[in-house]
Amino acid sequence: MLQGSVPTEIEAWFSNRGWRPRRHQLEMLGASDAGLHALLVADTGAGKTLAGFLPTLAAFCPSRMGTLKPPEGLHTLYVSPLKALAHDVQRNLLAPISDMGLQVRVETRSGDTPSDRKARQRARPPHVLLTTPESLSLLLSYPEAQTLFGSLKRIVIDEVHAFATGKRGDLLALALSRLQAIAPGMQRVGLSATVASSEAYRSWLAPWGDIDSVALVKGEEGAPPQVSIMLPEEERIPWSGHAATWAIPQLYEQIRDHRITLVFTNTRFLAEYIFQWLWDANEDNLPIGIHHGSLSKEARRKVEGAMARGELRALVCTASLDLGVDWGDIDLVVQMGAPKGSSRLLQRIGRANHRLDQPSKAILVPGNRFEFIEAAAAVEAVAQGTRDGEDFRPGGLDVLAQHVMGCACAGPFREEDLLAEIRSSLAYAWLDEDVFRRVLDFVATGGYALRSYDRFKRIVRERDGTWRLAHPQHAARHRINAGIIVDSEMLDVRFRNGRSLGKVEEMFGAGLRPGDTFRFAGLDLEVEGLKDMEVLVRAARRSASIPSYSGLRLPISGHLANRVREMLADRAGWARFPDDVREWLEVQDWRSHLPAPGRLLVESFPHQGLAYTTYYTFEGWNANQSLGMLLTRRMEDRGLGPLGFVATDYTLAVWGLKAVDNPVELLSPDILTQEFVDWVQQSHLLRRAFREVAVISGLVERQQPGKRKSGRQVTFSTDLIYDVLRKYEPDHLLIEAAWADARARMTDVGRVGDVLDRAGREIDHVKLDRISPLSVPVLSMIGRENLPSGQADDDLLLEAESLGALAMRTDPVEEDSELPDVD
Template sequence: MELAQWFAQRGWRVRRHQTDMLDVAASGRHALLVADTGAGKTLAGFLPTLADFCPSRLAGQLPPEGLHTLYVSPLKALAHDVQRNLLTPVEELGLPIRIETRSGDTPSDRKARQRARPPHILLTTPESLALLLSYPEAETLFGTLKRIVIDEVHAFATGKRGDLLALSLTRLQALAPTLQRVALSATVADPDDFRAWLAPWGDLDTVALVEGESGAPPDLAVLLPEDARVPWGGHAATWAVPQLYDAIRANRTTLVFCNTRFLAELIFQQLWDVNADHLPIGIHHGSLSKEARRKVEGAMARGELRALVATASLDLGVDWGDIDLVVQMGAPKGSSRLLQRIGRANHRLDQSSRALLVPGNRFEYLEALAALQAVEEGQRDGEDFRPGGLDVLAQHVMGRACAGPFDGDALLHEVQSALPYAGVDAATWDRVLHFVATGGYALKAYDRFQRIVRDRDGQGGHGLWRLTHPEHAARYRLNAGIIVDSEMIDVRFRNGRSLGRVEEGFAASLAPGATFRFAGLDLEVEALRETEMLVRAAKKTGQIPSYMGQRLPLTTHLSQRVQGLLADRAGWARFPDDVREWLEVQDWRSQLPAPGTLLVESFPHDKRHYAVIYTFEGWPANQSLGMLVTRRMEEQGLGPLGFVANDYALAVWGLRPVTDPARLLSPEILQDEFIQWVEGSYLLRRAFKEVAVIAGLVERQQPGKRKTGKQVTFSTDLIYDVLRKYEPDHVLLRAAWADARARMTDIDRLAGVLERAQSALVHVTLDRVSPLAVPVLVMIGRESLPQGAADDELLLEAEGLAGAAMRIDTPEFPGEAD
């Protein structure tokens, strides 16, 4: 009753999906709510909690003590935003509810107080929840829990953070058997997959699917250069900065999304260079300091900024209603990601979200069109679910031991109720337990790996597992977590003010006196210490830090749509003249990649022989294919000299021509050769470093000191070599292999390329470079440079690639198809 009156007082209509969420809660079932951005999803998730504290529900009784509802989000910023928005109904309804946040930024004294006297609603992240569960008081803390609300579930359920949260859900359900699980999302491609992930034991019948009312269709457009000439190459789309600035001037608040931290800093810098009106423009990304992020978030919430340049650090759920335009710089790489980002504009169900897509090159123009069409048609994409990581499972086991002694069989039963770990058998479980206990066969002689031990029961059999020493709990809490970034260096002024962090490798490239641009400031290096860089304001602009974060791959769904645009010749009429001409000359001189086929072009250029394979399978798969193909070229005497890849194609070149590409792409390349390449490359070592840190085998943080990246790498490399030699089937080597296959090399999409190579390969030989090959060839020599660090058009003019590709100097078709 009180909630209905509150909605009416605000002039709001209670949405059907909001009342459905109240009904599902009353029935005792779990719920997955899928609703458009601006539909009031988060409020719908909390309505049952607010109802529990309404006077009519309390009926004169005191409000319940203890933790009532957990809210879990993938971003700290989202938790703080939700706290601000929740306080409004709580205060206006006069409800006796205490709401607090908890993350890595929360002061330690507040964290301790939250464990002793928890709020009614706690807003947190998967990592902070796992840490809370590692304390002995977890049983008391979570025993009163009635509901957990998981926001933006699509953002992490399919990855390792989702594995960690799924395991935490099993623990919470054991501590609070009547716990109701709720998940929210606007961009779920297959709801049943997420219902299975959310449900205990994957039982879909226990999870109600609540679908939201449809909102106003988005107002989307692709921004083109004023001269209508879309660049050949590059991803930065810096050509658009003057037009972007005009759009910022014409709107109240503009949110500019970039796919990388480097690009965010670059675009922010270029916007300030043209900011003749001195408009307040901010920047936000995950490497900035907590203080800098909070300052910008507060300014946005108060409507003080005209524009904010951001990365994925702000593309989930943050509700700033005054944003009237969203800009996506570069390709979105997926329709769900684009939909999520454009939903930040207006953030109201009955108003269209306005967005501009700014392509960096001609392929990205096609990708932008494909994404726009997908959004208009309501098509979503996303990553597939896969078995849970064993490194995450090992971390969970150690956390469980920190909370108190446990029975191994009972914990296995608990773990198997989580969908990612439903397939964990007794043998695998035994190996995980013994890894946590001793480090494994090859490491069990070292005392520091002896973390848990199994008691003997009264009859001489095995009893409970417990910590070997309390200090292991403190070490676990210092190092637990799933996100393993490249090692970072703190950037700060001498007065102690922190600006954020840059990667250790970038910091090592700078000497005292060098300048760089970070957090929107021009900085000069004063000194570089072991874990921090001291800086001061500089009078000149230097380079922008680059980061080694994983690239966003083009989704399969969007890839298929791009190929469909290429095949639809009648639809080319709506393309800009230079894009249409690019495709028409390609069609005349060579061929276009058709859906279901694999086009390979061979041609000479600059005294070398090139082959371009148009896979459309994303950068990780193409990069892996380049490594494997050049190895085969060496074996076949073709004298490979190098390769370069983007999301759409792989280009290889050598001293002799590729005449039989099918032989280079035969399926057995994924058997012995793939294994040999991965084992001999940095990939497996890099994957092992990550799983070793997640599993707790190697610690980054020690009391009062953090290891440098070099120290962590040295430790993991040493252990890796020992395990490869003495225990090649070690549980962490298995986990590293799983990561290398799935995440780093994208082997499933790579296998699809090889399958098409045997059944639908089209080989065209040309006398010179083709128009379609130019965007990938222009990247040669620039792969080691940050995106946007060079002017693509100048490079093209220097090499003459575009002129050679588009020159029409003979009426005869120059290519010949095999």
């Protein structure tokens, strides 16, 4: 690719630091000079952000401007998935701007930005604005958007893989279409280290899906990462559990031996839990912090500042710090528990030694034996440079409805013009006139069943076909309610003096009473009372219990699941496994079967007077949970007396009064057209999905001026509307959108379908006389799957050891022992 000419100011800046512009940075400059959009895929530490901004800096260099004045107005937008990333980029961008003496004003804009600064930014925008998809969408809803964005030359989307495939990506795609209509010459730039398919992302990034208009720039290769798996020094890898607290002494030694260690966990609860264990082991009183999304803005900023200044020795965190934060002094990354995906792991590894020429060092700490194999598969994938990621899907109708309302807030529009603009986005290229008219009708009336209510009449159509706001007050209502992220309902945790510590889920908070204690933000807290949406606390005088965050469970990726199955089938490769893991697999292979690629292993055996069946799907917790709901319903219909099920990422175990003789019949594909529909309609899944799409689409408002509805109020409102629509308008636009969410996100029905496909082709049904070694991890979870890990871990480990002893016995349970039957 043609490399762009570097202005002398930028050349001097690199030279003064003993650096050189990297090839991919020059190619990004060349793509911009050629008038192309660009996707840069480069390793962490390769200078992606600088590469994305290099054409912007060049545009302000006197040597390139000549006699021209510096560009006026908003020149470049930078969009990131995290507020912390925008602030970090601002900090790192200001240094080169100052060093080169460029006249460039850089500001951030997010939900935390004061209202007076937001108003000033609309009237007198900076040259570079760093923001999020939600804040950008709100900016586009103002009448001055045409003027504000008319001068826009570039938009840089950082960590594009983190949100492009979800609803935030839908919102951003619609914003890109609107920006391109306002500023036709605007260049789009995407940055990422971990895209699985560069072609798919180029198509998403391009207007009208014109992939040839998007240059693909690949970064220079850096030093390969050094990734290892921590093993117990004396004991065995546990059969079950996820907290990996066995590793705390060894982890603490690693923290002592390194400058700064970043400890990643997969959930907020585990972050709190691991932080407590590390603090208890902190005999040297090392400064150790904690960071996750439920903490207050002030608490997060304080920790981020301490890390940037090098004042911490370790920081326990969640995905809140996955992306792009540049703290160069981190020399070790630790992943507690399973990585769940090679791209996610690679992203986290890249936080260590944030430089291309130095290897990142990372340690994976498996919580159990399955997680060890998953960790080994992830290490292998990283070494081979293999990525995984979610597939793109059609854009959501609820997001589209929000965007249409935002466009109306900015000014009147013509239907055919807005449709053409929306369809220029790949996410909505499928949109036809009929569906778009349904969206317009919904925004205008709420739909057939709700059109008699004035509150749902937000836009009206003039005689000339132009659509406009029904009343100016709808604009203000839209702006305080717009957004894509619908959090689980949260309660503020505050001291009496007003200091906020963060938020806990409403379900957890509602169960607290004065005198109860819990651990949060690294503190032992005692509840003084609950008031409105707040939990009032004080410092506890005794050790506290620990809150359980329901949160989002990260499923194992399909790519990593396939690698795990391949490792299980590769008997020669077991030699590199620890002795206890190898013995576990060898006994499983002797007693039963091992899951194989392209096949489904099902085991049936008696245990404690009940009939158990285990399905080794490797399709993730969400899909297995959904499959468990469906199978128990079908078993009930067939008189098998199901009593319960439990799911992990790898396995589904179902137990009942009668044995499953023919799992193929239970796993027939029609389960997705019969039992699935019945289950979703009768459960709260569709109601929960409807609540989210109703909020996103603007049908139900979360906030009114000076007042925010409680989660209970929002749920009550959406349930009433849901019941009306189900009765009088079952084909309503939002019912359709809720179904799409229930299928794709809440039930992961696509991966359930993959299980059924394998069952229809190749199934290994093994009938055993006792529990198998491979089924021990899932069976040890029975009765404990809904408990906080801290409360359940000790009992779980004892139960697992007992089950494991039974499974690993080589003597027959009864008088004679036969080889397993295989159907």
